[in-house]
Amino acid sequence: MATVKLFHFKNKILKDGTSPIHLQVIHKRKRRWFTSGISVKPEDWDPIEKQIINYPKNEKKNFRKKNYHLKNLLIKAEGIIIDLESSERPYTADDVIAKLKGVDSALFAAFTDRIIKEFQKQKRYGNANIYNSAKNAFLKRINKTEISFDEINYRLLKKFETNLINEGVSINGISVYMRTIRALYNRAIKEKVAKKENYPFEEYKIKHSKTHKRALKKEEINKIRDVDLKQKPAQEKARDFFMFSFYCMGMAFVDVAYLKVANVMNGRLHYSRQKTSQLYNFELVPPALELIKKYSDLKNPEDYIFPIIDPDHPNPHKCYNLQIGLNNKCLKAIQNHLELPLKLTTYVARHSWATIAKRSGIPTAVISEGLGHTTEKTTQIYLDSFENSVLDKANKIITL
Template sequence: MASIKIMLDKRRPKKNQEFNIIFRITHDRVPHIVPTGLSTHPNDWNEGLSCFKASTRSSTNLNNILSTKLHKIQEAISELEARNEFSISAIRETLIVKEEKPKTDKVYCFNEFSKSLIETLIRSNKTGNSQVYNVAKNRLMSYAGKDTLLFKEIDYQFLEGFKDKLASENIKPNTISNYLRTIRAIFNKAIKAKVVDRSLYPFYDIQIKGEKTQKRSITKEDILKLNKEKVKVGSQEWHAKNYFFLSFALIGASFTDIAYLTKDNIQKDRIVFRRRKTKKLYDIKLTPLAKSILKLYTPDKYLLPIFPSNMIEDGIESKNITRQAIKQTNKYLDRIAKRCKIELNITTYVARHSWATISKRMGYSNELIAEALGHEYGNKITNIYLDSFDQHLIDDLNLKVQKGLK
């Protein structure tokens, strides 16, 4: 027999610091969450009586709404258990209200709605996100095994089956997690667009777990080995090594960011750019290592020979070029690393992790390292009131991390 309780879900606060009020339904010792559509601040909630406090504005009306919904659920549970047809999705259907119905009688398909989102992202030059959405959509459609998939068909059992199928294909947990988060984002957008009922939301009971990322940093000794390893000038290994160490010299700048650098980004003895991913502004002193690498190339538009000068930035072509260039660079970095007897699989991302790890081992504070990398450290609200480190401290740290490299 199922039991039901009204609770304040304190796992995640909303932006206004209120928490969602939920129905927790336990069936066969398995708890399920059903939203009430209401939220409140803990000070306005009576934990003992599971209702709004009398002092809360419109408490009588709000408590009546909860009572009405609770009664509907209790009736539905009784009917379903009598027919031995209990399911949490059927319970959620009892809470569908008129205003939550789609604003059109058209039955929206997951694949159609996803396609429209992807097209919008492409038009907005958000091709990176569009590709993430497209891959996740294609994976789910492949699992469904048909051309059309309705939102209402994507329920708990369907998603659990999807997870199990991916796991059986040895897909990494973090990749599975990325697929599920993307599909969840598509579902949320469809609900906000009023093209699917909130009651059909299947992610309340779906656990989305990744795994700890494997080590991606190497020691200063290994960095020195890579730096000293001889490569043929003009070869693919030569370019790969240059890109890796330019990233390292620019405090672990991403491959995409260094690929987009132009002569305009160089201001006196500094390089100033915005990270493509976060839009955060970086202002980094050009070290001898960075200068020596940039002198190896004769720039047309871009400082490095990765993009053609007539390319449309942030378009599909640029994403494809970037992806292929990273793949190629990682391939040749790995070859160099093996000759140096470095066991870790070296990729472009290792430069950023290694810069941070080396800084930490040199005794620098997490706060200074975080600021150099463009991260916030500690409490976000507190950080607003803290002064930024003087730029020369970060410049000095970066120079010391690169000591011995040329």
């Protein structure tokens, strides 16, 4: 439980020779201060009784008001803490200060930090990094270290957007930040620490532009599959991980990295997606099973299947981040060797699976399920646009 007390900063001397009195709030080893707006000389402050003394008789009424103000401030802070404790929701010393200032909502940075810690405990490190980046980017561009949710309005979001545009951040890059802030605001409303009537995303609409082509054709995927890389073991591994992702409905590289022997049961793959915790259970196609057997004897359930994360590394996610960078460098070398039409990264396998599935006549709803998207709208972003010739042919069928 947080504690509060009045504190006289006697070492800070103002121009009139007085020193300020602040309210000190301590919670979970975090110390915060709230100014009372009152200052007195050291000899006029009783550090035991926490009140002003030695005031002139002709100013007795004025000093009594000051003591009453200080006492009332202390009582108000204690009441806020009791209310926060009664809510049984996590809170910070900053939340107490915010409520003393009359801000009746959670503080954005403190709230975000709590969500980040939740992600880290769940080992959803990618989400944690995205939320941390969005928080830091937002506070930096609006020139604040903290802000309440109720203070985040249309004007502030536009200011953030304008600053990012001026810095050359892409529309889709801005979209990632804004969607993260929107998700945080929605979470705060659900937890009843932000007001629904102040929700700024009714007015502010998040923009996004069409992504560059990141999908290969089936024959290009086959070229990657068939290229001889026996003399280049690092590139061979990168190719194998890429193909495994493609064989497993565009499985994200992070999920490939964290797969363990225990996830393989009776020729099926059972795993929980790192990003969303969504459960998957599907039959492994023969080439995917061949790749698993190439890298694992499938004996120890706790072993990683693929040699991406070092099991002895103290920080698996740091190890993963290093490996994905090296993996993409190898994929770029393969791209150059095969003269592929786009930059080859781990994500291309995911986009390619989705686009090839669409071109094969698979309904978007089924593709969406395979990718683990909650809406078909998200899936549509992954799907490469059909060539003009395909649209021309379709139009002739419809109109002629």
